Amino acid sequence: GENVEQHPSTLSVQEGDSAVIKCTYSDSASNYFPWYKQELGKRPQLIIDIRSNVGEKKDQRIAVTLNKTAKHFSLHITETQPEDSAVYFCASNFGNEKLTFGTGTRLTIIP
Amino acid sequence: DSGVTQTPKHLITATGQRVTLRCSPRSGDLSVYWYQQSLDQGLQFLIQYYNGEERAKGNILERFSAQQFPDLHSELNLSSLELGDSALYFCASSVARTGQRGYTFGSGTRLTVV
Numbered sequence: 001g002e003n004v005e006q007h008p009s010t011l012s013v014q015e016g017d018s019a020v021i022k023c024t025y026s027d028s029a030s031n032y033f034p035w036y037k038q039e040l041g042k043r044p045q046l047i048i049d050i051r052s053n054v055g056e057k058k059d060q061r062i063a064v065t066l067n068k069t070a071k072h073f074s075l076h077i078t079e080t081q082p083e084d085s086a087v088y089f090c091a092s093n094f095g096n097e098k099l100t101f102g103t104g105t106r107l108t109i110i111p
Numbered sequence: 112d113s114g115v116t117q118t119p120k121h122l123i124t125a126t127g128q129r130v131t132l133r134c135s136p137r138s139g140d141l142s143v144y145w146y147q148q149s150l151d152q153g154l155q156f157l158i159q160y161y162n163g164e165e166r167a168k169g170n171i172l173e174r175f176s177a178q179q180f181p182d183l184h185s186e187l188n189l190s191s192l193e194l195g196d197s198a199l200y201f202c203a204s205s206v207a208r209t210g211q212r213g214y215t216f217g218s219g220t221r222l223t224v225v
Contacts, residue, residue, distance in 0.1 A: 034213045043113065043201065044154065046213040089154065098144060098167045099214065101154040 002027060002094045006102030014110050019080055021088055021105045024072045029095030033066060033073045036089045036101075044089060048075070077107075085109045114138065115204050117217035125225055129190040132220045134202030136183055142166070142205040143185040144214060145177060149198045160185055192224045 003026040013019045025033075034049035050057045050064045050073065057064050061080075066073040077084055087106050091099040114137035124130055136143050145157040156169035160179035171177075174192075179185040189196060199221050203214035 032212075036216075043216040043218050045113075045216070049213055096167065097142075097161070098156055098159050098169070100156065101146075103153045 002092075002100045004090060004092050004100050004102040006090050006105060008105060009103065010106045010108070012108045012110055013080055015080055015082060017080055019077045019084070019107055021075045021090070021107070022072060023074070023090035023092075023102050024070075025092040025094070026071070027092075027094045028068075028071065030071075030092040031095055032093040032099075033064070034091050034099065035064060035075050036091065038087045038089065038104075040086075047088075080109045082109050082111060113215050113217065115140075115202060115215050115217035117200075117202050117220050119220060120218065121221050121223075123223045123225060124192060126192055126194060128192050128224075129188065130192065130222065132187040132189070132200055132202075132222075134185045134187070134204075134217060136185070136202075136204030137215050140204035140206050140215070141183065142207060143179055143183070144203045144205070145185070145187050146201045146203065147198050148201060148219075152198075154201065157187070189222070194224050197222055197224045 005024045031052040036044035037047045038044040061078045063076045087104045089104050090102040116135040118133045141162045144159045146154045157171045158177050159167040163179050174190050177187045199219045201219045203216045205212050205214050
C-alpha cells in the first residue's frame with residue numbers, strides 16, 4: 001500500500017548543530033518527494049522538494065537526499081536556528097495524483 | 112497569505128449537526144485537496160478534485176462529502192458530526208492534476224464538536 005514511514009517522531013538538537021529526518025516509502029512508482037514545515041497553529045509550508053531523477057538538492061541550510069534503491073529520502077538542516085523549531089512532514093506521491101504524508105517529526109532547537 | 116482561502120477559520124458545533132467548510136484555491140490552480148489533521152496527528156487525505164471532477168478519494172467517511180464548483184472553489188460537507196470529528200481541516204491547491212507539484216495549503220478550519 002501507500003505508506004511513508006518517518007523517523008524520528010521527536011528530535012531535539014542544540015542550536016548550531018545539524019538535524020536529520022528520514023523517510024521511507026513503499027512503492028517504487030513514487031517520483032516526487034516534498035518536505036513541509038508546520039509551525040504551531042499554522043499551515044504546512046513547502047520548504048524543499050526533490051524528484052526521482054535527482055539524488056540531492058540544496059537550498060541554503062536545507063538539503064534533501066534521495067536513495068531510490070533503498071526507497072528512502074532525508075531532510076538535512078545545518079546550522080540550526082530557533083526558528084527551525086516546528087513539525088516537519090515528508091510526503092510522496094506514489095506515482096499518482098495525491099500526496100501521502102509521513103507522521104511528522106517535532107524538531108526542537110535548544111538555545 | 113498563501114493565496115488559498117479557507118472559511119471559516121473556527122467552527123464550534125454540537126454533535127449531530129452538519130457544517131460546510133469552504134476553500135478557494137490559488138489563482139490558476141485547478142486541483143483542490145482536502146486533508147484532516149487531528150490533534151498531534153499527521154495529515155490524512157480525504158479527497159481531491161481537479162477542474163470540477165473527483166480524482167482521488169482517501170479514507171473519507173460516508174458522512175462527509177465534497178464538491179468543486181465551476182469557479183473552482185470547493186466545499187467539504189460534514190454531517191451527523193461526532194466528537195471525534197474535531198480536527199483541523201486543511202484545503203490545498205496545486206496547478207497540476209498529478210501529485211508532481213507541491214501543494215499550497217490554506218490556513219485551515221478548526222472544527223470543534225461539543
